[in-house]
Amino acid sequence: GNSVTQMEGPVTLSEEAFLTINCTYTATGYPSLFWYVQYPGEGLQLLLKATKADDKGSNKGFEATYRKETTSFHLEKGSVQVSDSAVYFCALSRYNQGGKLIFGQGTELSVKP
């Protein structure tokens, strides 16, 4: 079946540190891949997406590259800020699946000043 696995958190970093949150997926065919962010007490917001192999999604300094050979979609940011503290979810959707999203378990990021 289809699944998404993220690195476990919480991840604690100092401001301006480099961030990597690993995400790997299992799916047949060519899923679309997403990163969502959830700030404390809020709903989910789309952070970035990629719809085909080798695509790079980017937004607000965050990047992730769709790697089909390693079935991965790792999230990176060169210099994190305190305001990036949130829970990050990797997700996939598949062709002909009626818009269903399959989520990883989420990774909590805490950035200290």
Add this chain to the structure above:
Amino acid sequence: NAGVTQTPKFQVLKTGQSMTLQCAQDMNHEYMSWYRQDPGMGLRLIHYSVGAGITDQGEVPNGYNVSRSTTEDFPLRLLSAAPSQTSVYFCASSYSDGGGAGYGYTFGSGTRLTVV
């Protein structure tokens, strides 16, 4: 732009009570879905709909019913609330790319439900 509106934001129920969580979208999206969020488990799909009159089960459908009589509305009904249904519930909508994958996913702000 309202996007996806969920009501109520908070609810406390007693075991055995029933209730309906409301979800409405104003973007004319074909696809709508309900997720529950539990600590350490991410979001799990409860039910989804690909259009008015069409619904299907997701990963964790037991104890929940849905219907989709209009494009805009997708209510989630708890038939007989149990403590295991204590969770945060999110409704989402998206449009079709023509191939069945969803795009433009928009989430509501969530309903925090406690069953005592």
